[in-house]
Amino acid sequence: MGxxxxxxxxxxxxxxxxxxxVEPPKRRNGTAQAVKDAASGLLSAPRxxxxxxxxxxxxxxxxxxxxxxxxxxxVKGVDLPVNQGEVLAMIGPSGCGKTTMLRSLNRLVDQTxxxxxxxxxxxxxxxVDLLDVTELRRKVGMVFQQPNPFPMSVFxxxxxxxxxxxxxxxxxxxxxxxxxEALERxxxxxxxxxxxxxPALRLSGGQQQRLCIxxxxxxxxxxxxxDEPCSAxxxxxxxxxxxxxxxxxxxxxxxxxTHNLQQAYRVADKVAFMYLGDLVEYGEADQVFGAPKxxxxxxxxxxxxx
Amino acid sequence: xxxxxxxxxxIATLRRRRFQxxxxxxxxxxxxxxxxxxxxxxxxxxxxxxLGVAAAWFCGLLLIAISASIVIxxxxxxxxxxxxxxxxxxxxxxxxxxxxxxxxxxxxPMEGTLILTTLGTLIALPIGVGIAVWLSEYGxxxxxxxxxxxxxxxxxxxxxxxxxxxGLLVFTQGVFGFLSFRAAxxxxxxxxxxxxxxxMSLIALPLIVGATREALQSxxxxxxxxxxxxxxxxxxxxxxxxxxxxxKGIATGTTLGMGRIAGDTAIVVLLLGxxxxxxxxxxxxxxxxxxxxxxxxxxxxxxxxxGEGNAPQKAYAAAFVLLMLVILMNFVVDLFSRKRSDTWxx
Amino acid sequence: MRRPDGLDKAGPRKSKDQRAELMLGALxxxxxxxxxxxxxxxxxxxxxSFSHNGLDWFSPWAGGNVDDQLTxxxxxPADPSHYVYTMHAWPLLFATALxxxxxxxIGTVFALLSAMFIVEFAPEALRRVLEPVVxxxxxxxxxxxxxxxxxxxxxxxxxxxxxxxxKDSVAGVVxxxxxxxxxxxxxLTVMITPIMIAIVVDALRAVPTTWxxxxxxxxxxxxxxxxxxxxxxxxxxxxxxAVLATARALGEAIMLSMVTGSVxxxxxxxxxxxxxxxxxxxxxxxxxxxxxxxxxxxxxxxxYALAAVLLxxxxxxxxxxxxxxxxxxxxxLSPI
Numbered sequence: 001m002g003x004x005x006x007x008x009x010x011x012x013x014x015x016x017x018x019x020x021x022v023e024p025p026k027r028r029n030g031t032a033q034a035v036k037d038a039a040s041g042l043l044s045a046p047r048x049x050x051x052x053x054x055x056x057x058x059x060x061x062x063x064x065x066x067x068x069x070x071x072x073x074x075v076k077g078v079d080l081p082v083n084q085g086e087v088l089a090m091i092g093p094s095g096c097g098k099t100t101m102l103r104s105l106n107r108l109v110d111q112t113x114x115x116x117x118x119x120x121x122x123x124x125x126x127x128v129d130l131l132d133v134t135e136l137r138r139k140v141g142m143v144f145q146q147p148n149p150f151p152m153s154v155f156x157x158x159x160x161x162x163x164x165x166x167x168x169x170x171x172x173x174x175x176x177x178x179x180x181e182a183l184e185r186x187x188x189x190x191x192x193x194x195x196x197x198x199p200a201l202r203l204s205g206g207q208q209q210r211l212c213i214x215x216x217x218x219x220x221x222x223x224x225x226x227d228e229p230c231s232a233x234x235x236x237x238x239x240x241x242x243x244x245x246x247x248x249x250x251x252x253x254x255x256x257x258t259h260n261l262q263q264a265y266r267v268a269d270k271v272a273f274m275y276l277g278d279l280v281e282y283g284e285a286d287q288v289f290g291a292p293k294x295x296x297x298x299x300x301x302x303x304x305x306x
Numbered sequence: 307x308x309x310x311x312x313x314x315x316x317i318a319t320l321r322r323r324r325f326q327x328x329x330x331x332x333x334x335x336x337x338x339x340x341x342x343x344x345x346x347x348x349x350x351x352x353x354x355x356x357l358g359v360a361a362a363w364f365c366g367l368l369l370i371a372i373s374a375s376i377v378i379x380x381x382x383x384x385x386x387x388x389x390x391x392x393x394x395x396x397x398x399x400x401x402x403x404x405x406x407x408x409x410x411x412x413x414x415p416m417e418g419t420l421i422l423t424t425l426g427t428l429i430a431l432p433i434g435v436g437i438a439v440w441l442s443e444y445g446x447x448x449x450x451x452x453x454x455x456x457x458x459x460x461x462x463x464x465x466x467x468x469x470x471x472x473g474l475l476v477f478t479q480g481v482f483g484f485l486s487f488r489a490a491x492x493x494x495x496x497x498x499x500x501x502x503x504x505x506m507s508l509i510a511l512p513l514i515v516g517a518t519r520e521a522l523q524s525x526x527x528x529x530x531x532x533x534x535x536x537x538x539x540x541x542x543x544x545x546x547x548x549x550x551x552x553x554k555g556i557a558t559g560t561t562l563g564m565g566r567i568a569g570d571t572a573i574v575v576l577l578l579g580x581x582x583x584x585x586x587x588x589x590x591x592x593x594x595x596x597x598x599x600x601x602x603x604x605x606x607x608x609x610x611x612x613g614e615g616n617a618p619q620k621a622y623a624a625a626f627v628l629l630m631l632v633i634l635m636n637f638v639v640d641l642f643s644r645k646r647s648d649t650w651x652x
Numbered sequence: 653m654r655r656p657d658g659l660d661k662a663g664p665r666k667s668k669d670q671r672a673e674l675m676l677g678a679l680x681x682x683x684x685x686x687x688x689x690x691x692x693x694x695x696x697x698x699x700x701s702f703s704h705n706g707l708d709w710f711s712p713w714a715g716g717n718v719d720d721q722l723t724x725x726x727x728x729p730a731d732p733s734h735y736v737y738t739m740h741a742w743p744l745l746f747a748t749a750l751x752x753x754x755x756x757x758i759g760t761v762f763a764l765l766s767a768m769f770i771v772e773f774a775p776e777a778l779r780r781v782l783e784p785v786v787x788x789x790x791x792x793x794x795x796x797x798x799x800x801x802x803x804x805x806x807x808x809x810x811x812x813x814x815x816x817x818x819k820d821s822v823a824g825v826v827x828x829x830x831x832x833x834x835x836x837x838x839x840l841t842v843m844i845t846p847i848m849i850a851i852v853v854d855a856l857r858a859v860p861t862t863w864x865x866x867x868x869x870x871x872x873x874x875x876x877x878x879x880x881x882x883x884x885x886x887x888x889x890x891x892x893x894a895v896l897a898t899a900r901a902l903g904e905a906i907m908l909s910m911v912t913g914s915v916x917x918x919x920x921x922x923x924x925x926x927x928x929x930x931x932x933x934x935x936x937x938x939x940x941x942x943x944x945x946x947x948x949x950x951x952x953x954x955x956y957a958l959a960a961v962l963l964x965x966x967x968x969x970x971x972x973x974x975x976x977x978x979x980x981x982x983x984x985l986s987p988i
Contacts, residue, residue, distance in 0.1 A: 106869060113776070134350040138871025148862035151885060161870035164880055167352035212866070219870055355875045358765075359773060362875075365762055366769035366782060369849075372842055373785045376792065376800065437683060440676035450681070456971065457684045463970020464963060465903020467936045471959045472690045474946060475697060511683075541672035569793030571906040572936075576943045603795045610799050612910040618803055625796050636791045640784075 056085040059223055059253040060105060060140070065119035067100050067109060074100045076277040077119070082223060084253040087245060089268035089285070091258060093300070097277040098257045102225050105255070106140040107133055123223070134165070140223040141216030145231055147208035149200035154192050157200045157211055158182050161219035178218060186214035187244050206237020213244065224248070226256040230263065242267050261301065265289055273297045377629075384626020387619040412624050415605035418578070419568055419631070421499055421594070422601055426506030426567045431560060433507070434514030439544055441515070442522040462512035470576040473505040495579075499595040502577040509570060510563025517559025521552035558642045565635040568628070571603040578604060602628040694956055694963065701950075701957035704737035709957070712742040718916030722942065726951045735950040741958065743918035747932035750919065751833050751908065752901040755840035760894045762841065763848035764883070770849070771856045772878050790846035798910035801839045806830040806911055809929060818926050826931060831913030833932035839911065840904060844897040851896070855889030856882050888980050896973035902966040905936035914941050935962050 060082040067075040075097040082088055082105070090098045103109045104117060107128060121128045128136050138161070149157050158179045163169050179196075183189040188210045192203070200211055209229055216224055226245070230238040245254055245267055258264050264271060264285070271288040273281045273296075281288055281297045292298045437454065445451035478496035525548055533543040549556075579598030600608070602624050607613050609621040702709055721739050728736035770782055810830030819828045859882040867877035883890075913931025916938070921927050933941070935958050945951045 108865065108869065111865075111868070132350050134871045134873050136871075137869055142869040144862060144866065146862060148860075148866040150863055150866070150881060160867070160880070161872065164867075164870075164872045164876045165350065166348050167354070215866075215870060350871075351873050351875070355873055358875045358879065362765045362769040362773055365765040366774055366778065368762075369766050369789075369845075370778075370781060370785055373789050376796075377788070379800065379804070380796065433679065433683060436676055436679045440673075440680045444673050444676060446673075446677075450677075454680045454684050457687045459971050459974045460967045461687060463899050463967045463974075465905065465936055465966050467903065467905035467939050468959045468963045468966070471939060471943075471955065472694060474943075475694060475952075475956065476690060478946075539669045541669055544672075565791060569791070569795075571793065571795040572940060575906070575940060603793060606795050606799055607906065607910070610910065611802055612798070621799055625799050628793060629796055632791050632793060633788065636787060640787075 054085050054250055056083045058082070059084045060121065060123050062101075062105075063120045063122070065101070065104065065117070065121060067097075067104055067115060067117050069112070070114040073277055075104070078274075078279045080272055080279060080282065082253050082255055083270070084222070085250055086269035087249050087254045087256060087267050088270045088272060089256050089258060089264040090272045090274060091261060091264050091300075092274040092280075094259065096274045098274050099227055101274065102142075102227055102255060102257050105223070105225055106137050106142055108137075108142065138165070138219050139221060140225060141219070141221030142225045142227065143209065143212045143216065143229050145228045147205055147212055147232070149203070149208050149211050151199070151201060153197045154183075154200045154203070154211065155179055155196040158214050158218050161215055165219075182214045182218035185217050185248070186210045187240065187247075188214055204237070205233050206240055209233060209237070209241060210244065213241075217248075221252065223253045223255070226254065228257055228259065230258075231260070238263070261289075273300065275300070380622070380626055380629050383622040384629070386622070388623040388626055412602070412605060412620070412627070415600050415602045415624060416627070418499075418574075418599040418601040419603070419628075421599070422502055422506060422574070422578075423564050423567050425499060425503030425595070426510055427560060427564050429503060429507035430510035430514055430563060431556075434511050434559070435518050435549070435556060437511075438515045438518035438522065439549075442519050443540065443544060443548075458512050458515050461508055464508075465572075466509060466570050467572040467576075469505050469508055470573040473501055473573065473577050477501045477504075497577050497579045497598055499578065499597065499599060502573055503595070505573050505577060506567045506570065509566050509573075510560070513563040513566065514556070514559040517555045517562070518552060521555025522548060524555075525551055554642055558639055561635055561639045561642065565632055565639070568601075568635065569603065569632055571607055574601050574604040575607060602631070691963065695960055697953055698956035698960040699953075700735075701737055701739060701954045705739055708740055710742065710745065711740065712746070712918075716740050718743045722916070722951070722954070725954050726945050726948055728948070728950050732949070737950055737954070739954055739957070741935075741961075743916050744933060744935050744938055744958070745961075746918045747833055747912070748902065748934035748936075750932070751837045751840060751912070751934050752898060754837040755844060755901050756894055756898050758837075759841045759845045759848060759897055760890070763845045763852055763893065763897075764890060766845070767849050767852035767856055768878055768883070770853055771882070772874060786846045786849050789842065790850070794843065794904060794907040795910075797839050797843055798907035801835060801907060801911040805835050805839065806832075809835055814926075814929050818929075822923075822926065822930075826915060826917055827913075828926065828929055828931075829913075830929070831911060831931050832929040833912050833919055833934075834928035834930075836908045836912040836932075836934075839907060840901055843904065843907070844900050847900065848893040848897050851893040852886065852890055855886035855893075859885045888976065892973050892976040892980065895969055895976065899966045899969035899973060902962060902969065903936060905940045908934055909937035909940045912937060 058081050062078055062080050065075060065078045065080075066073065078097075078101060080088075080101070090101065092098050100109060105121060109115050109117060110133075123131065123136065123139065150160060152160070159172075159175045162175055162178060180189060183192065188207060191207060192198075200208065203211060213224070213229075230241055233241070242263065245256065248254060249269075256264075256267065268285040271281075271283065271285045272279060273288065273292075273294075275296055281292060281294045283293075287293075288297060289301055292301055437458070441451055441454060474496050529547065529551070530543060533547050534540075538546070578600060606621045606625045606628065609617045609624070611618070716738070718739075718741065725736050725739065728734065766782075770779060774782065807830060809832065814828050814830065822828060856878075863881050863885070864877060867881045868874070872880075912933055914933050914937065915931040916933050917931055919927055919930040919932050923930065939955055939958055939962075942951070942955060946955065
């Protein structure tokens with residue numbers, strides 16, 4: 001944001017009402033124009049995004065998905081497709097159900113005892129409740145907000161998913177090419193090539209997060225769910241990961257939850273805006289950010305409430 | 307939200323089917339992975355994993371089964387042999403130094419347990435709290451504090467039989483004759499409630515020290531600072547502010563200590579003489595404490611086939627009373643420490 | 653918690669505070685001195701037994717029947733220069749080590765699996781039952797374990813597990829009547845497992861959930877995720893629990909004296925299956941059984957020697973376990 005010398009305007013959102021804008025007290029240097037420029041600065045931010053190249057293929061979709069924690073609804077009746085070949089960004093204020101929605105896609109929500117789920121999720125037209133849950137989670141990988149490398153070496157971290165499934169442990173020599181390939185795809189191989197046996201916890205935050213992505217790549221995840229992956233990282237690491245996301249989207253369907261609108265603007269092809277459990281708007285990124293259809297979307301995107 | 311409830315059940319049902327293989331054909335392995343594992347080796351749950359889960363279930367259920375059988379067995383046998391009147395009868399003495407036979411009751415052992423537990427706790431409590439306060443609030447010089455901490459840990463780790471034999475060694479020296487019986491030839495008998503109580507306090511001491519320190523250390527710094535800011539010095543702060551706030555922790559430690567004292571047998575067997583209550587002399591309280599006696603634990607030991615008595619019925623009944631006592635004390639500890647969130651049922 | 657030095661110069665109240673500090677410090681020092689004094693005293697009294705036997709005290713090859721040696725010591729003439737001290741305690745040491753190690757090994761496996769069950773696989777209702785169950789098992793006095801052992805388990809072994817043929821085959825050497833080190837080790841396992849379960853459960857729960865979630869999100873089943881991530885991270889705590897349990901097992905006197913047969917016999921592994929039901933007598937039980945003989949000087953000194961060995965091993969192990977837990981607290985902020 002530019003050098004604001006006065007507080008941004010307060011917007012109160014009331015359903016079905018025109019948003020009221022409370023003008024800040026007039027100061028010598030402040031102008032309403034400066035504020036408007038800052039708000040619309042979103043659209044003038046440099047876009048890292050490049051147009052999609054290949055075809056788009058639907059990998060997952062939800063039908064009337066509703067999730068409640070102990071009776072209190074967190075996600076209400078959402079239909080959302082997840083496509084390979086593009087990046088889907090889920091935006092919305094805190095607590096509106098984005099993370100719950102994400103965690104339901106790989107059935108991590110089932111681990112919470114008080115959670116109940118209604119509706120269906122399809123992976124490649126198969127109901128995920130009928131699939132073996134470990135198989136589902138192999139195909140639908142997740143990267144968390146805080147990087148969580150295991151307390152092992154870098155090699156063991158990436159090889160973990162390959163070693164620990166199945167009835168036989170492959171030898172280290174057999175694993176090596178797969179590990180190196182996964183690290184290469186995650187853009188980490190150059191940095192850790194000589195230190196594969198060093199503890200993963202010694203890597204920097206950005207490197208750890210890329211390591212977590214490499215873990216999922218090693219087991220050939222076909223869908224990658226990212227839960228605010230850059231919120232704990234510095235801008236340089238953030239941009240590295242955004243580059244990585246964009247390079248992976250051809251082979252892998254990517255869903256990224258973020259509360260950083262500029263990040264969503266930079267990387268997304270499709271955007272889903274959620275508010276209090278409802279899917280308010282879903283569409284192409286240009287359309288949602290440039291000419292949002294719903295009032296609430298407009299308010300959020302312009303002013304960033306919540 | 308009935309649909310949510312039924313869906314919850316649906317998910318629960320689906321979860322229970324996790325040991326069944328997926329009904330759908332196995333996924334095609336991409337080229338990279340075919341070198342690593344053959345398709346038939348790609349199973350979610352390998353046989354070893356299933357064995358592990360089965361073993362975990364087995365151990366958990368075994369644990370419940372063992373404790374249930376102990377409690378039920380003691381309940382059955384104890385109620386079978388326990389007669390309420392016997393609780394209040396003195397045991398019948400068939401020889402001058404042992405309690406034997408199937409006649410008589412357990413009043414003396416019960417009194418003995420009561421006296422010993424009270425005595426041991428009374429000795430351990432002020433000393434334990436004092437040491438804990440010093441360690442937590444003062445603790446200078448630090449090498450001394452480490453030494454005291456280590457000393458307390460060593461006492462905590464010493465087997466009670468070794469403590470018992472310490473006691474016997476120390477208190478048979480002439481200088482401690484006032485604590486017990488001095489025989490005609492000048493030899494000190496070395497066994498009495500006093501002596502057993504002193505050694506029992508060593509069992510409770512580390513527990514009280516630990517619990518008090520924990521309670522003191524969990525009091526936030528601003529409470530102390532507020533007290534100093536009002537002009538009170540350290541010792542008054544401790545007495546008037548910190549110790550009352552630590553009451554719950556101290557009570558927990560004390561009750562734990564009492565439970566361990568009540569359950570201990572080795573010290574009693576060696577240091578209490580296994581007689582009915584035999585006071586020494588005529589002063590009301592002191593003579594009992596200088597005399598010998600027995601407790602529920604030594605009573606059980608002596609009446610079992612391992613001791614003299616061979617009266618298993620008595621042993622069962624007394625063991626039942628002992629078990630109930632210990633369970634009760636544990637229950638009380640539970641009540642005290644309920645605040646701290648270390649229940650496992652999450 | 654130390655007061656910042658500036659506040660120490662608080663004026664006239666300083667002397668009252670100083671006095672209090674001195675008194676409490678003195679109390680702590682006195683207790684420490686008493687403990688140290690007792691330890692030194694015991695070693696001093698035990699010394700003659702060690703000095704007369706030298707290393708043969710411990711040696712497995714020195715031979716002789718321990719019970720006979722003890723009787724000889726007890727019956728030694730009243731003249732101090734003719735005291736008998738010959739003591740080769742190997743059978744007692746062997747029995748102690750055998751019972752303790754068996755109980756700790758089985759108990760650690762049992763405790764680990766139970767802890768994994770409690771943390772991961774137990775349904776809510778069972779979990780709520782297991783917590784008081786473990787506390788109950790930890791609180792039961794050892795004499796009650798001994799009573800059930802001697803009246804139920806020994807009897808069971810005698811009637812149903814030892815054939816008459818086996819009994820006759822060793823009738824000349826030792827009586828196989830169910831009193832055995834096997835029963836002792838079995839019951840001892842049940843006694844030490846609850847302590848270990850409490851420690852391991854706390855350690856497993858202290859492993860960050862992000863690691864578990866990360867493992868599960870890679871498509872690893874719950875058992876593997878638990879084993880390769882949580883149990884691996886909790887390894888130091890498991891070691892500490894085992895060390896503490898060993899200290900507890902070493903010191904168990906009453907229960908073992910009730911069920912192991914009170915015969916100073918070293919069980920022979922070469923005897924085959926009978927090995928498990930041979931009687932024995934660990935150190936602590938020996939002291940309990942022979943406590944009446946303390947009036948005889950050399951006998952008393954021998955018993956103090958046994959106690960000294962017990963003291964060193966048990967107290968040392970307990971101290972080590974405590975120290976490990978202290979170090980772990982520094983690393984992981986775990987509640988153990």
